[in-house]
Amino acid sequence: MALIVQKFGGSSVADVKRIKRVAKRVVETKRKGNRLVVVVSALGDTTDGLLELADAVTDRPDEREMDMLLATGEQASVALLAMAIHKLGAKAISFTGPQVGILTDKMHTKARILDINTSRIDRALRDGNIVIVAGFQGKTETEEITTLGRGGSDLTAVALAKALHAKQCEIYTDVDGIYTADPKIVSDARKLDAVSYDEILELASLGAQVMQSRSIEVGKKFNVPIRVRSSIRRSKGTLITKENPKMEDVMVSGVALNENEAKITIFKVPDKPGVAAKIFKTIADHGINVDMIIQNKTQTNTTDISFTVFKSELKRAMDAVWKASRAVGAGQVVCDQNIAKVSIVGVGMRSHTGVASKVFGVLAKHKINIEMISTSEIKISCVVSGKKGKQAVRVIHREFGLGRK
Amino acid sequence: MALIVQKFGGSSVADVKRIKRVAKRVVETKRKGNRLVVVVSALGDTTDGLLELADAVTDRPDEREMDMLLATGEQASVALLAMAIHKLGAKAISFTGPQVGILTDKMHTKARILDINTSRIDRALRDGNIVIVAGFQGKTETEEITTLGRGGSDLTAVALAKALHAKQCEIYTDVDGIYTADPKIVSDARKLDAVSYDEILELASLGAQVMQSRSIEVGKKFNVPIRVRSSIRRSKGTLITKENPKMEDVMVSGVALNENEAKITIFKVPDKPGVAAKIFKTIADHGINVDMIIQNKTQTNTTDISFTVFKSELKRAMDAVWKASRAVGAGQVVCDQNIAKVSIVGVGMRSHTGVASKVFGVLAKHKINIEMISTSEIKISCVVSGKKGKQAVRVIHREFGLGRK
Numbered sequence: 001m002a003l004i005v006q007k008f009g010g011s012s013v014a015d016v017k018r019i020k021r022v023a024k025r026v027v028e029t030k031r032k033g034n035r036l037v038v039v040v041s042a043l044g045d046t047t048d049g050l051l052e053l054a055d056a057v058t059d060r061p062d063e064r065e066m067d068m069l070l071a072t073g074e075q076a077s078v079a080l081l082a083m084a085i086h087k088l089g090a091k092a093i094s095f096t097g098p099q100v101g102i103l104t105d106k107m108h109t110k111a112r113i114l115d116i117n118t119s120r121i122d123r124a125l126r127d128g129n130i131v132i133v134a135g136f137q138g139k140t141e142t143e144e145i146t147t148l149g150r151g152g153s154d155l156t157a158v159a160l161a162k163a164l165h166a167k168q169c170e171i172y173t174d175v176d177g178i179y180t181a182d183p184k185i186v187s188d189a190r191k192l193d194a195v196s197y198d199e200i201l202e203l204a205s206l207g208a209q210v211m212q213s214r215s216i217e218v219g220k221k222f223n224v225p226i227r228v229r230s231s232i233r234r235s236k237g238t239l240i241t242k243e244n245p246k247m248e249d250v251m252v253s254g255v256a257l258n259e260n261e262a263k264i265t266i267f268k269v270p271d272k273p274g275v276a277a278k279i280f281k282t283i284a285d286h287g288i289n290v291d292m293i294i295q296n297k298t299q300t301n302t303t304d305i306s307f308t309v310f311k312s313e314l315k316r317a318m319d320a321v322w323k324a325s326r327a328v329g330a331g332q333v334v335c336d337q338n339i340a341k342v343s344i345v346g347v348g349m350r351s352h353t354g355v356a357s358k359v360f361g362v363l364a365k366h367k368i369n370i371e372m373i374s375t376s377e378i379k380i381s382c383v384v385s386g387k388k389g390k391q392a393v394r395v396i397h398r399e400f401g402l403g404r405k
Numbered sequence: 406m407a408l409i410v411q412k413f414g415g416s417s418v419a420d421v422k423r424i425k426r427v428a429k430r431v432v433e434t435k436r437k438g439n440r441l442v443v444v445v446s447a448l449g450d451t452t453d454g455l456l457e458l459a460d461a462v463t464d465r466p467d468e469r470e471m472d473m474l475l476a477t478g479e480q481a482s483v484a485l486l487a488m489a490i491h492k493l494g495a496k497a498i499s500f501t502g503p504q505v506g507i508l509t510d511k512m513h514t515k516a517r518i519l520d521i522n523t524s525r526i527d528r529a530l531r532d533g534n535i536v537i538v539a540g541f542q543g544k545t546e547t548e549e550i551t552t553l554g555r556g557g558s559d560l561t562a563v564a565l566a567k568a569l570h571a572k573q574c575e576i577y578t579d580v581d582g583i584y585t586a587d588p589k590i591v592s593d594a595r596k597l598d599a600v601s602y603d604e605i606l607e608l609a610s611l612g613a614q615v616m617q618s619r620s621i622e623v624g625k626k627f628n629v630p631i632r633v634r635s636s637i638r639r640s641k642g643t644l645i646t647k648e649n650p651k652m653e654d655v656m657v658s659g660v661a662l663n664e665n666e667a668k669i670t671i672f673k674v675p676d677k678p679g680v681a682a683k684i685f686k687t688i689a690d691h692g693i694n695v696d697m698i699i700q701n702k703t704q705t706n707t708t709d710i711s712f713t714v715f716k717s718e719l720k721r722a723m724d725a726v727w728k729a730s731r732a733v734g735a736g737q738v739v740c741d742q743n744i745a746k747v748s749i750v751g752v753g754m755r756s757h758t759g760v761a762s763k764v765f766g767v768l769a770k771h772k773i774n775i776e777m778i779s780t781s782e783i784k785i786s787c788v789v790s791g792k793k794g795k796q797a798v799r800v801i802h803r804e805f806g807l808g809r810k
Contacts, residue, residue: 016461050481056421057485058492065491068499069484072477076455079474080462086470087463094473099548143504 002167003125004029007039007135007157011174012231013077014044022172022231023084026130030090035125037164039135039157040081042073063108067137067147070109071096074134074153082132092130095120097137097145102156104138104146111138111146113155116163133160151212158215162222169219169226170237171211176230177238178203178210180402181255185390188403192253193236196243199253202345202379216240243347251355252346252400257393259340261291261308263372263383264321268302268331275328276305282324288317292341292374292381302331306372308383311337339371340389343381344396356380362399368392407572408530409434412444412540412562416579417636418482419449427577427636428489431535435495440530442569444540444562445486447478468513472542472552475514476501479539479558487537497535500525502542502550502561509543509551516543516551518560521568538565556617563620567627574624574631575642576616581635582643583608583615585807586660590795593808597658598641601648604658607750607784621645648752656760657751657805662798664745666696666713668777668788669726673707673736680733681710687729693722697746697779697786707736711777713788716742744776745794748786749801761785767804773797 006026013019022040030036050069054061061069078094085092101117124131135153138146148155154171161169178200181189195203197220201213210228219226219240229237247253269275276295283290293307309317318335325333349355359380363370368391372383384392397403411431418424427445435441455474459466466474483499490497506522529536540558543551553560559576566574583605586594600608602625606618615633624631624645634642652658674680681700688695698712714722719740726738754760764785768775773796777788789797802808 016458019462053421053481053485054488057424058488060492061488062491065484065487065499068487068501069481072481075480076458076474076477079470080458082470082473083459083463083466086467087465094470096473096550099550145501145504 098139102138110149154215172231338386503544507543515554559620577636
């Protein structure tokens with residue numbers, strides 16, 4: 001019998017009706033002859049409710065106590081799902097993360113999984129149970145309750161799939177798979193049957209967020225096949241898996257749009273070794289995440305440096321950048337919030353040439369000016385004017401023939 | 406430094422404002438130089454909310470899963486209280502029942518505490534922490550989460566006080582102590598400074614419910630001084646302690662009224678050995694609790710048997726009694742819901758004579774007819790007509806001079 005790990009997020013178990021629907025679906029999978037481990041998040045907006053309570057109590061909650069508080073959300077949902085499965089006449093047993101030996105480090109609120117002792121789950125599976133595990137949580141060696149940070153339930157599912165040698169890890173969500181582009185932008189965007197870990201990592205970090213990058217990294221590291229599918233519709237979803245030769249037949253897998261970044265430019269940066277390092281260290285010390293960085297030497301003794309940051313961090317970033325600019329004797333600093341980043345991703349780029357020139361060509365043809373370019377082995381990102389972002393996605397999508405046939 | 410265990414019930418931590426108030430009070434006690442272990446129940450009506458959820462999912466929730474679900478309530482409140490204490494600048498750390506080694510048997514939803522391994526609490530206390538423990542919960546030897554049933558947080562507090570050799574266990578509640586009678590019935594009812602375990606056990610089971618009987622039994626068994634006091638007002642409350650000679654100076658400690666019982670009478674029960682046993686076995690087999698039982702032989706070969714049951718169980722009780730009556734060849738069965746039980750309690754009864762006659766005398770003087778009488782070493786209970794119950798309490802209270810001087 002194949003072992004499958006299924007993960008249902010908070011929106012899939014937002015209320016009693018949905019819990020019952022998940023129970024029905026889980027029992028169906030079990031009755032098809034599979035062994036099943038189900039990972040569940042907290043009910044709907046439970047976590048937000050708990051955060052609000054903590055917020056009302058104190059402005060600086062202790063992280064250990066925060067984990068203690070937040071872990072209750074998932075514990076409640078596993079118990080309720082077990083009850084709903086019992087009601088359908090199937091055997092099920094729920095466990096907290098600590099109970100099934102999900103051992104983590106001590107970094108409360110963003111702990112990393114160190115090890116999983118699967119003996120208790122193995123025993124429960126042998127007894128014929130559907131095993132339900134609270135996502136997002138674990139324990140330290142000294143039995144402290146920890147949580148795994150945003151998207152932690154995905155991580156629990158993938159890590160369990162690895163530890164239990166599961167055939168597959170299924171992530172149920174409110175979209176029915178991964179698309180060549182956001183269907184809200186590109187009407188004929190096509191659902192991908194399969195995509196590689198690397199591609200989805202690029203797509204996820206670029207705005208097409210379906211799963212947390214950390215979980216996909218773990219999936220990639222241990223080669224766990226991950227299937228993203230709808231918790232409502234019965235489609236097959238998209239399989240995230242290791243690269244295979246067939247994938248390389250396709251030059252481009254998808255086009256993503258990110259409108260959450262802003263561009264900062266520092267003019268007249270002294271062109272000496274160590275200056276850029278100093279600037280970006282100051283920015284990092286302020287806890288600002290920097291994405292694309294472009295340096296272009298245009299003058300004799302100075303250079304201009306541009307980079308993008310999250311719009312939500314722009315104000316703090318500008319403070320840090322001004323400080324850094326003065327410290328290194330650079331010139332003016334300007335920012336532009338009206339940008340969009342369009343990224344084209346595909347493992348096929350490795351074996352196909354001419355993808356970049358095709359991208360630049362189609363953008364030029366539509367009079368979309370490229371402000372910044374950054375490329376990796378399987379990705380080309382272009383920053384364009386904010387109001388041209390959606391159009392850029394559409395024309396590239398069409399140019400590479402990604403739409404439904 | 407004296408070690409004190411304090412317990413705050415759900416109404417004391419019903420919202421953020423009250424959690425902060427509890428935190429303030431706890432920190433005050435700590436700053437007076439005490440070591441402190443604080444036991445907390447779930448926030449306000451959290452438990453009811455969880456029960457409703459379970460109820461919406463299934464009509465017969467598995468008890469193991471129920472414990473999993475309900476234990477989240479207390480876990481959330483200890484974390485929030487720890488945060489509130491931190492906010493006041495004091496050191497505090499929260500633990501679940503399982504984390505502090507409250508070992509129970511496997512009787513889910515009504516587990517009994519078998520042992521408490523105090524090493525983790527000891528360590529946290531040595532580190533200067535106010536230690537906050539989730540009430541109502543424990544774990545089995547195999548790390549299953551259990552709950553202790555209604556009033557379980559009181560039990561956690563008393564058991565911890567015993568295990569930690571605490572000087573005192575303080576139960577904070579919404580009344581400011583134990584009174585000679587219900588102040589709603591007797592306007593000059595007086596708060597008792599001290600009362601014995603046995604007296605409070607009789608008073609509690611008779612309707613003056615302040616604490617669960619089980620917790621008081623544990624307190625009595627291990628001689629843990631328990632102080633019941635208001636979580637709002639700053640009075641000393643009432644000390645529940647072992648009997649002392651001074652207590653015996655007082656004939657009667659309190660008068661309790663119970664209007665929740667109904668009387669059932671079986672007429673013409675064959676007067677043969679084993680018949681009563683057969684009747685009450687049938688009733689017990691139906692899960693019906695029987696309180697007072699009176700048998701009075703008035704005819705030659707038959708006898709009438711009366712007993713009281715909870716009104717809430719009356720319908721089921723009558724079905725069982727009819728069955729039992731037919732089986733033993735007894736006669737008619739009648740019930741009377743219009744009764745009240747008045748109980749007079751006091752360890753002084755052991756050494757003073759004439760308490761019973763004084764009770765009967767004052768009731769007769771006020772033309773209150775006694776339908777049933779039952780006595781123990783420290784208690785006299787009389788069943789009277791329902792509409793005379795409150796009057797009976799008042800006249801007995803006055804006759805024994807229990808009111809404020």
